[in-house]
Amino acid sequence: MRIKSLAISAIxxxxxxxxxxxxAVTLIGSGSVAAQPVxxxxxxTYTKTVNHKVHFVYTANGGNxxxxxxxxxxxxxxxxxxxxxxxxxxxxxxxxxxxGLCIDVNPKNKLSDISIQQTHDIYRGLLxxxxxxxxxxxxxxxxxxxxxxxxGTYNFFLQAVLNNELPSSNVNALTADGLVVxxxxxxxxxxxxxxxxxxxxxxxxxxxxxxxxxxxKISVEPLKYPLSRYLFLVLPTGVNNPALTKFIDWARRDPVxxxxxxxxxxxxxxxxxxxxx
Amino acid sequence: xxEEYLPEYGPKWSDQRAERLLGALVCAVVGLLLAMIITVFVxxxxxxxxxxLSWFGAGGSVEEELNQIYLSGLxxxxxxxxxxxxxxxxxxxxxxxxxxxxxxxxxxFVSVFIVEFAPEWMRNILQxxxxxxxSVPSVIYGLLGVLVIVPFIGNHLVTESQKASVAGVISxxxxxxxxAVLILTVMIAPLMVSIFSDGLRSVRPGWLEGSLAxxxxxxxxxxxxxxxxxRPAIVAGTVLAVARAIGEAVMxxxxxxxxxxxxxxxxxxxxxxxxxxxxxxxxxxxxxxxxSPPANATLFAIAAVLLFSAAFxxxxxxxxxxxxRKYGATA
Numbered sequence: 001m002r003i004k005s006l007a008i009s010a011i012x013x014x015x016x017x018x019x020x021x022x023x024a025v026t027l028i029g030s031g032s033v034a035a036q037p038v039x040x041x042x043x044x045t046y047t048k049t050v051n052h053k054v055h056f057v058y059t060a061n062g063g064n065x066x067x068x069x070x071x072x073x074x075x076x077x078x079x080x081x082x083x084x085x086x087x088x089x090x091x092x093x094x095x096x097x098x099x100g101l102c103i104d105v106n107p108k109n110k111l112s113d114i115s116i117q118q119t120h121d122i123y124r125g126l127l128x129x130x131x132x133x134x135x136x137x138x139x140x141x142x143x144x145x146x147x148x149x150x151x152g153t154y155n156f157f158l159q160a161v162l163n164n165e166l167p168s169s170n171v172n173a174l175t176a177d178g179l180v181v182x183x184x185x186x187x188x189x190x191x192x193x194x195x196x197x198x199x200x201x202x203x204x205x206x207x208x209x210x211x212x213x214x215x216x217k218i219s220v221e222p223l224k225y226p227l228s229r230y231l232f233l234v235l236p237t238g239v240n241n242p243a244l245t246k247f248i249d250w251a252r253r254d255p256v257x258x259x260x261x262x263x264x265x266x267x268x269x270x271x272x273x274x275x276x277x
Numbered sequence: 278x279x280e281e282y283l284p285e286y287g288p289k290w291s292d293q294r295a296e297r298l299l300g301a302l303v304c305a306v307v308g309l310l311l312a313m314i315i316t317v318f319v320x321x322x323x324x325x326x327x328x329x330l331s332w333f334g335a336g337g338s339v340e341e342e343l344n345q346i347y348l349s350g351l352x353x354x355x356x357x358x359x360x361x362x363x364x365x366x367x368x369x370x371x372x373x374x375x376x377x378x379x380x381x382x383x384x385x386f387v388s389v390f391i392v393e394f395a396p397e398w399m400r401n402i403l404q405x406x407x408x409x410x411x412s413v414p415s416v417i418y419g420l421l422g423v424l425v426i427v428p429f430i431g432n433h434l435v436t437e438s439q440k441a442s443v444a445g446v447i448s449x450x451x452x453x454x455x456x457a458v459l460i461l462t463v464m465i466a467p468l469m470v471s472i473f474s475d476g477l478r479s480v481r482p483g484w485l486e487g488s489l490a491x492x493x494x495x496x497x498x499x500x501x502x503x504x505x506x507x508r509p510a511i512v513a514g515t516v517l518a519v520a521r522a523i524g525e526a527v528m529x530x531x532x533x534x535x536x537x538x539x540x541x542x543x544x545x546x547x548x549x550x551x552x553x554x555x556x557x558x559x560x561x562x563x564x565x566x567x568x569s570p571p572a573n574a575t576l577f578a579i580a581a582v583l584l585f586s587a588a589f590x591x592x593x594x595x596x597x598x599x600x601x602r603k604y605g606a607t608a
Contacts, residue, residue, distance in 0.1 A: 062565045087351065128444035141440035143431070143450035148535060149347075150565040166344055170448045172552065173535045175562065179423060186428040187450055 023053055025243045030059040031066020031078035034153060035231045037197060038097060039079055041264035042251050050250055054243050062150065067091060067234050077244060078234040082155060093232045094248060098267040100196045101156055101227040102213035104181075104203040108188040110137035113207040116226055119161050122191060125168030130189060140189040145180050147193075148173040157193055160227050197265020218267045231266065317581050323571070324578035327358035332578065335363035339537035343563060343575065350569025358571050362579070364539040368553035371454060371540060372533065373522040376461035381515055384466050385504070388473035393499045404474070410467035419528035422460045427451035427532055430550065439547050447552055452534035455549040460532055461525060465518040472517065476510020477503050509598040516594030520587050523557070530558035556583055 029039075036058065043056035058079070061069075066078030067088050084093050103114055111133060121127040122144050130138035146167055147154035154173075158164055167173070174180050177194045184192040185202035192203070196215060199205050205213040211225045218228040233248060235241075251257045258271030325332055342360050349357035391403050431451025440449045480503045488498040504511075534552020537559070542548050554562070556579050566572040 064565070064568055068568060125445040129441065140437055141444045141448070143440075143448045145450075148562040149344075150562065166341060168445065169338065169340070169536055169538060170443075170445055171536070172448055172450060172452050173562065175530050175535070179531070182423060183450070187431055190450065 024055060025053060026055045026057060027076050027241075027244055027247070028057050028074075029066070029077040029079065029233075030061050030069045030075045031234065032063040032081045032231065033060040033150075034063075034081045034099065034156075034195065035079035035096075036060040038099075038231070038261055038264040038266040041260045042257060045256065045260045046247055046250060049256070051243075051246070054247065063155075070234050070236050073236070076235075076241060080232045080234045081229065082159070083230075083232075088234070090237050091234045092237045093234055094252075095230045095269060096233050096248075096251060097231055097261045098218050098228055098269045099231050099265075100213055100215070100218040100225055100267065101153060101160070101193055101229070102196060102199055102205040103191065103193050103208055103227070104184050104199075104205050105136075105191050106184055106188045107202070107204045108138075109191075109204065111135050111206060113210055115209055116161055119191075119208070120163070123157075123162060123167045123171055124165060125170050128170070138189060143183075143187050143190040144171045145183045145190055145192040146171045146173055147177065147180065148175055150175070153177060153193065153195060156227075156229055160229070161193075195265060196267070215262060215267045228267075230269070314584065317577055317584055320577035321574060321581040323356075323574040324358055324360060325581075328360055332360055332362055333366060334361050335539070336361040339364050339559075343537075343566070343572065346575050347563075347566040347569045347572040350566075350571045350573075356571040358574065360575055360578070362556070362582070364537045365554060365556045365559050365579070366582075367539045368533070369523065369555035369557075371553070372457045372461060372529065372555055373519065375454070375458040376465060376522050377515065377519050379458065379462045380466040380469055380518060383462070384469035384473055384514070385511070387466075388470045388477055389499055389504065391470070392474045392477040393495070393503065404471075407467045407470045407474075411471050413464075415464060415525055415528040416531075418460050418464050419531035422456055422528065422532035426456045426459060427453075430456055435547075435550050439550065443544075443547065443551075447534075447536060447538055449547060449550045449552075451550075452532060452552045453550045454533070454540050454553060457529055457533040457553075457555075458549075460528060461522055464525070464528065465522050468521060469514040469518050472514030473507065473511055476507035476514070479510070480506045509601045512594055512597045512601065516590050519590050523586055523590070524583060526557035526561045529555055530561050533558065535562060 039058055043058065047055055059075075060079075063078070063080040063082060066075060067080060069075035070078045070091055071089075078091075080093065081099070084091075103119055105111055109130070111130075112135065114133070118127065118133060122133075122142055123146065127133060128142055130136040130140055130142055133142075144167075146157065149155075158166075172183065174183060177198055180192040180194050181198050181201055181203055184190045196213070196218070199213065207213070208226050211217050213225060213227070217225045235244070251261075252270045253272060255272045258268035258273070261268045261271070337359075339360070339362065345357050346360065349355065391400055391407075395403060428451055430453055431449070434455075435449045435451065443449060484502050484506065485498055488502050489495070493501075533554055535554045535558060536552045538551065538553050540548055540551035540553050544551065560576050560579055563572065563576060567576065
């Protein structure tokens with residue numbers, strides 16, 4: 001008896017769900033973890049305000065895995081934080097928005113400006129004491145913290161700062177951006193790196209090569225801030241997907257999408273400015 | 278139709294339904310387990326085959342080797358498998374061994390107190406608390422470690438001269454052997470206490486009363502009769518704790534320092550402040566490189582080593598309990 005009623009209610013649920021999804025489109029994506037906060041904000045705003053019938057499913061499994069998913073057809077699009085590689089054959093990269101990587105120190109550190117070269121030397125174990133970094137006001141040993149190899153921020157840092165040399169063994173590799181923020185906040189001699197969205201939470205962002213790590217300094221070409229990058233959507237080449245194309249156009253052009261991007265910690269690259277109220 | 282299910286003798290099918298279904302379920306579970314073990318070892322094979330016994334040896338930096346392995350898989354030309362896991366294995370041994378030793382020592386006395394000496398009201402409070410502590414998810418301990426213990430060690434215990442003495446090689450910023458062992462001890466001790474006290478409680482009261490009646494004092498009775506009789510339970514609890522400690526990944530990834538480095542006891546006091554990374558967190562930390570076939574094999578090889586040691590410890594525990602059966606207590 002109970003099983004029967006359970007079965008009936010299950011069928012009823014399915015029956016209810018079917019008409020609701022009629023005519024709806026679900027777009028399946030995967031990829032970059034770094035792009036996820038901004039992408040999910042864009043997805044939910046798009047479904048809520050632009051087109052109720054388009055739904056998104058996004059699995060943050062890492063940019064490389066996302067591109068593989070697009071190549072073998074399991075995903076219709078992928079988020080990606082690095083530029084195209086030869087192994088990405090059969091895919092098209094579309095620039096969506098910008099992201100900046102800030103170098104942060106503890107507020108007790110008096111340093112305000114750091115060069116890419118100094119950062120490189122610290123993370124390669126060549127500079128080990130704050131006394132070797134003029135302006136820090138400290139003479140303690142530097143505690144560099146970074147991300148483990150899973151992080152998109154790690155890969156970006158590796159390319160942009162370390163010229164693809166591995167960080168030295170004195171760099172603590174933490175599992176999440178939030179843990180990097182926490183480590184820098186709690187240790188006066190720490191230095192770390194993380195995205196724009198993490199700034200102002202008990203850590204101090206340094207100017208890099210004299211340019212402050214702020215959204216307004218990170219703009220379309222030429223990229224003034226040295227540690228800024230594009231985040232891409234990767235699509236299969238030559239596949240026409242009108243629902244996805246419409247979403248991409250909206251996300252890249254619409255002023256509302258621009259606001260969503262900035263709120264979620266990204267920097268809009270192409271969106272029209274919203275009219276001043 | 279009914280006829281077919283009626284055997285000539287013995288119970289009807291309807292009477293056997295439950296046991297057959299449960300039997301099928303057990304077979305399915307065992308089959309699944311076997312399939313899992315075989316999958317892990319098959320996937321891990323290329324890594325072991327290329328390295329032989331040197332897989333477990335020292336030499337080179339694990340970090341650089343893992344990077345080479347990962348990159349070789351992306352280019353797709355010649356896969357590199359060279360891997361020397363000693364730094365990770367040594368870290369696992371140190372952290373697991375240290376935590377289990379400390380926890381064993383403390384838990385034994387705590388459970389003796391709870392069972393033999395604590396007043397009734399205190400026992401009624403302690404027992405549920407211990408059981409609750411044994412089931413706290415490890416990530417909570419990890420959080421406590423990252424937010425409280427690690428900064429405390431980094432800012433208050435480690436001195437500037439100690440930090441400077443190893444500058445450029447490793448950072449003594451609190452992510453350390455000490456933090457990992459401390460938190461792991463807190464994590465596994467409640468498990469041990471609850472199993473030990475079950476064992477102590479199942480000692481026959483007559484044996485203890487006999488000893489007391491002969492004029493042996495309470496402490497000696499507890500130590501010589503109760504604890505000895507409960508030895509199988511102590512072994513069982515320790516084995517379970519070792520298994521949990523070896524497999525612990527999330528918490529250790531958060532506090533152990535996550536640098537492939539072999540802490541050296543010859544370094545003196547700073548030995549306990551040195552960072553390291555055990556086997557299980559290495560899998561967590563390199564999960565992104567699974568797409569590269571040789572890296573995939575290497576991570577599965579680490580998994581195989583963990584699986585093997587877990588099986589080894591549970592077999593050893595079983596053998597030890599069998600050997601101790603003559604002492605008469607059940608575990």
